[in-house]
Amino acid sequence: MIMNNITSADNNRRRASADRRNMDWYLDLLVRFLVFIGGISAIIFILGIFVFITSQGIGFLLDRFDIAEFFGSPLWRPTSEEHPTYGALALIVGTASITGFAMLVSVPFSLGAAIYIAEFAQGKVRETLKVLVELLAAIPSVVWGFIGLSIMNPFIIKLFNIPVGLNILNAGIILGLMAAPIMATIAEDALKAVPDTYREAAEAMGATRWQVISRVTLPSAKNGLMAAVLLGVGRGFGETMAVLMASGHSVNLPTSPFDSVRALTATIAAELGETAQGSEHYQALFTLGIFLFIVTFIINLTADIVVRGIRKGNI
Amino acid sequence: MVDHAQNRQTTGVPKIIVKDLMILYGNKTILRDVNLEIKENEIFGIIGPANSGKTSLLRALNRMDDMTAGMKVTGDIIFSGKRLQAWKNLYALRQRIGVVFPLPVGLPLSVFDNVALSPRLRGIRNQADLQVIVERCLRRAALWDEVKDRLHSLGSLLSGGQQQRLTIARALSQEPELLLLDEFSIAVDPVTTMRIEDVLKELRHELTIVLVTNLVQQARRLADRTAFFLKGECVEINETEKIFTRQAKDPRTMDYVEGRFG
Amino acid sequence: MTFEATELNIRNKKMEKLFRILFLMMTLLLILPVLIIICLLLAEGHEALSVDFFLTAPQNGMTAGGIFPALVGTLWLVAIALLVSVPLGVAAALYLSEYAPDNWLTRIINLAIVNLAGVPSIVHALFGVGAFVLFFGFGTSILAASFTLAIMTLPVVIVSTRESLQAVPLAFREACWNMGATRWQTIRHVVLPNSISGILTGIILEVSRSVGETAPIMFTGAAFFLPFLPQSVFDQTMALSLHLFVISTQVPGVPEHLPFGVALVLIGIVLLLNSISIAFRMYLRGKKKW
Numbered sequence: 117m118i119m120n121n122i123t124s125a126d127n128n129r130r131r132a133s134a135d136r137r138n139m140d141w142y143l144d145l146l147v148r149f150l151v152f153i154g155g156i157s158a159i160i161f162i163l164g165i166f167v168f169i170t171s172q173g174i175g176f177l178l179d180r181f182d183i184a185e186f187f188g189s190p191l192w193r194p195t196s197e198e199h200p201t202y203g204a205l206a207l208i209v210g211t212a213s214i215t216g217f218a219m220l221v222s223v224p225f226s227l228g229a230a231i232y233i234a235e236f237a238q239g240k241v242r243e244t245l246k247v248l249v250e251l252l253a254a255i256p257s258v259v260w261g262f263i264g265l266s267i268m269n270p271f272i273i274k275l276f277n278i279p280v281g282l283n284i285l286n287a288g289i290i291l292g293l294m295a296a297p298i299m300a301t302i303a304e305d306a307l308k309a310v311p312d313t314y315r316e317a318a319e320a321m322g323a324t325r326w327q328v329i330s331r332v333t334l335p336s337a338k339n340g341l342m343a344a345v346l347l348g349v350g351r352g353f354g355e356t357m358a359v360l361m362a363s364g365h366s367v368n369l370p371t372s373p374f375d376s377v378r379a380l381t382a383t384i385a386a387e388l389g390e391t392a393q394g395s396e397h398y399q400a401l402f403t404l405g406i407f408l409f410i411v412t413f414i415i416n417l418t419a420d421i422v423v424r425g426i427r428k429g430n431i
Numbered sequence: 432m433v434d435h436a437q438n439r440q441t442t443g444v445p446k447i448i449v450k451d452l453m454i455l456y457g458n459k460t461i462l463r464d465v466n467l468e469i470k471e472n473e474i475f476g477i478i479g480p481a482n483s484g485k486t487s488l489l490r491a492l493n494r495m496d497d498m499t500a501g502m503k504v505t506g507d508i509i510f511s512g513k514r515l516q517a518w519k520n521l522y523a524l525r526q527r528i529g530v531v532f533p534l535p536v537g538l539p540l541s542v543f544d545n546v547a548l549s550p551r552l553r554g555i556r557n558q559a560d561l562q563v564i565v566e567r568c569l570r571r572a573a574l575w576d577e578v579k580d581r582l583h584s585l586g587s588l589l590s591g592g593q594q595q596r597l598t599i600a601r602a603l604s605q606e607p608e609l610l611l612l613d614e615f616s617i618a619v620d621p622v623t624t625m626r627i628e629d630v631l632k633e634l635r636h637e638l639t640i641v642l643v644t645n646l647v648q649q650a651r652r653l654a655d656r657t658a659f660f661l662k663g664e665c666v667e668i669n670e671t672e673k674i675f676t677r678q679a680k681d682p683r684t685m686d687y688v689e690g691r692f693g
Numbered sequence: 694m695t696f697e698a699t700e701l702n703i704r705n706k707k708m709e710k711l712f713r714i715l716f717l718m719m720t721l722l723l724i725l726p727v728l729i730i731i732c733l734l735l736a737e738g739h740e741a742l743s744v745d746f747f748l749t750a751p752q753n754g755m756t757a758g759g760i761f762p763a764l765v766g767t768l769w770l771v772a773i774a775l776l777v778s779v780p781l782g783v784a785a786a787l788y789l790s791e792y793a794p795d796n797w798l799t800r801i802i803n804l805a806i807v808n809l810a811g812v813p814s815i816v817h818a819l820f821g822v823g824a825f826v827l828f829f830g831f832g833t834s835i836l837a838a839s840f841t842l843a844i845m846t847l848p849v850v851i852v853s854t855r856e857s858l859q860a861v862p863l864a865f866r867e868a869c870w871n872m873g874a875t876r877w878q879t880i881r882h883v884v885l886p887n888s889i890s891g892i893l894t895g896i897i898l899e900v901s902r903s904v905g906e907t908a909p910i911m912f913t914g915a916a917f918f919l920p921f922l923p924q925s926v927f928d929q930t931m932a933l934s935l936h937l938f939v940i941s942t943q944v945p946g947v948p949e950h951l952p953f954g955v956a957l958v959l960i961g962i963v964l965l966l967n968s969i970s971i972a973f974r975m976y977l978r979g980k981k982k983w
Contacts, residue, residue, distance in 0.1 A: 137519055138523070152792070159802055169819045228719030232720045236717070256906070297723070300723065325713075326709050355813070361941070381814075385815050
């Protein structure tokens with residue numbers, strides 16, 4: 117009896133609301149709209165970043181910016197009384213040399229670690245290594261900078277018998293240690309994405325583990341590995357605090373890894389606080405920001421295109 | 432099979448009319464030129480080898496093309512006198528159609544919540560009412576005795592056969608007017624299959640059933656009329672009895688039923 | 694023939710062992726220096742750590758005393774940042790995972806997320822200055838700094854949330870849709886209950902990331918030194934990460950153990966949060982629900 121009552125009441129209600137848009141229908145529409153806002157917020161923010169830094173730097177770009185000076189002159193003298201110059205060459209070279217050195221140190225090691233974790237290590241060892249790498253990636257950049265300043269600096273001074281240990285070598289090693297876990301993680305993902313059937317097929321033909329890795333896995337994962345390195349470069353290029361604290365921060369075209377240099381990011385971090393809002397110097401710093409934004413955008417775009425190549429079935 | 436004809440109680444009113452139906456995935460045609468009519472309170476069997484488009488037809492009947500990337504449906508499907516394409520509230524439509532697909536899906540909710548989900552979505556909140564509904568549906572799906580003591584364990588961790596019956600119970604909890612069954616017995620043992628078949632025979636007094644099956648004998652046991660699908664085409668629709676007594680119109684149907692291919 | 698084959702085998706085996714050891718060494722060389730460095734930090738910094746260190750303000754021009762205002766400030770910054778980034782990030786992830794069709798707009802959103810994650814932190818800081826401090830008129834305040842932090846860490850929330858949502862098999866959603874559940878009902882009753890722990894794990898990671906960020910808060914709301922605690926979101930505040938930068942580079946005469954202590958606290962917080970997140974993840978993995 118009870119059962120039938122529920123059923124018939126239920127059915128009656130449904131007949132009544134046969135094909136009408138009800139609360140649930142509108143609620144779904146509302147949620148769809150709300151989450152859509154969340155979705156496009158990412159686009160809004162990336163555009164917003166570009167618009168706002170450009171709007172702050174546009175004055176300099178229009179009136180003062182000289183492409184030959186910016187890319188050609190190593191003289192970054194924004195505070196000079198009689199004749200300020202805005203040559204970013206030394207800063208660009210500084211950033212490039214630190215990033216380059218960091219990649220030199222960390223690319224082989226991160227790829228090696230990725231290969232070991234993905235292809236050799238098993239079970240508990242593998243889990244432990246993965247966790248350790250993940251924890252390394254979490255250390256904040258200001259702490260890395262502090263390590264460069266207070267641990268690496270005296271160490272380098274003693275080891276090489278030089279007066280100052282804040283230089284390309286120091287910042288490069290610090291940056292390398294920072295970027296390595298990220299590159300290793302992405303590279304490991306890329307290696308893991310190679311289907312096991314490939315490996316099994318090669319093993320069935322009698323290939324050794326190393327032959328499988330060098331002839332099958334690495335070539336198949338090459339796009340992912342390239343993307344890993346690119347993202348590492350992007351990370352190094354954009355790193356601020358660690359580079360500011362460990363590089364010596366002197367405007368300089370370096371001739372050896374023991375030279376102090378200054379990075380683009382570090383210049384903004386160090387000088388923005390001391391400029392008057394709207395001044396030429398202030399606007400010049402935002403122009404450096406625009407340059408950084410564009411370069412990292414290109415790096416990330418390239419990495420994304422390379423990774424997309426994987427998904428399109430190039431492995 | 433003699434009493435089969437006497438058993439027929441269809442009202443003759445068409446529940447579903449399918450006209451010139453074509454289903455595409457991307458630009459691959461899965462089903463074409465399907466025309467059929469399913470009568471109210473009928474059990475309509477669909478047989479045919481794999482990849483003949485049977486499952487896609489069921490998806491189209493439930494308007495799941497809306498939720499499936501790349502799936503396109505052309506032609507008309509008329510359900511209870513109204514074109515499916517004209518429905519404003521697809522969710523209300525789907526609530527009236529119960530579906531059981533071959534891969535059993537126990538939702539990662541308790542057994543109770545699995546069956547109570549649809550009533551809850553319809554706005555039934557009263558716990559006592561829900562209990563009545565859950566017990567009735569589980570009994571009908573021949574699952575009650577096995578799970579009555581663990582209604583609060585996860586539905587997704589039941590055995591395959593139990594999950595299949597849970598899926599059936601969930602479909603029944605919708606109080607559907609139309610029940611679409613797609614090879615429901617694939618993960619169920621023969622004894623349970625028989626019990627569910629008995630339930631279906633009872634249910635036909637209340638609703639219309641479309642039964643896609645890989646077991647031709649199941650269609651013979653249950654269906655009033657049977658359609659034979661082959662490679663995306665509806666080859667034949669006929670009285671079930673005729674199909675199984677060598678009176679089929681198309682020789683291919685005969686070959687399939689007698690096990691010469693498929 | 695057989696003889697040659699075995700010799701080849703032996704050589705291959707040796708090679709394989711060699712490579713195995715080589716790659717193991719590389720992995721260890723990546724990890725060990727950091728462990729050594731952490732030990733050094735511990736050795737130099739442990740004497741700074743005391744209950745007073747956590748509960749007093751810096752004194753004598755930041756050459757003595759503790760980190761209390763910085764700790765409280767970091768808490769403010771991270772909390773407000775979460776209030777912004779979690780709803781936005783979860784919404785974005787829900788859109789991408791549950792609603793978004795496979796079209797050009799979705800591809801652009803994904804690209805924007807990748808790029809948002811790749812924009813240098815100092816550029817985020819410039820954006821924060823241009824947008825929140827100046828354009829929206831928040832001034833240098835907790836609000837401006839937190840918004841900048843939130844936008845910077847947004848991709849972390851989006852990516853981890855989307856991953857947790859996608860870990861729920863499509864078959865569950867289809868089963869619900871088949872019953873006539875709307876997308877939102879499906880999310881609320883089945884998808885979210887089964888991914889919420891994964892989402893929380895991602896949020897913990899975001900907190901950890903926010904605690905350590907320095908550049909984005911430098912010019913937007915974090916101050917070098919403030920002897921009092923912030924009273925509202927429109928005040929400036931000290932922050933732990935910036936404090937480490939300040940006392941290790943900007944203030945002369947700071948005793949060595951002080952910045953080491955701050956660095957230890959920062960690393961401690963971050964590693965603790967990450968360990969919680971990892972442990973949580975492993976616990977969830979062990980507890981299969983389907």
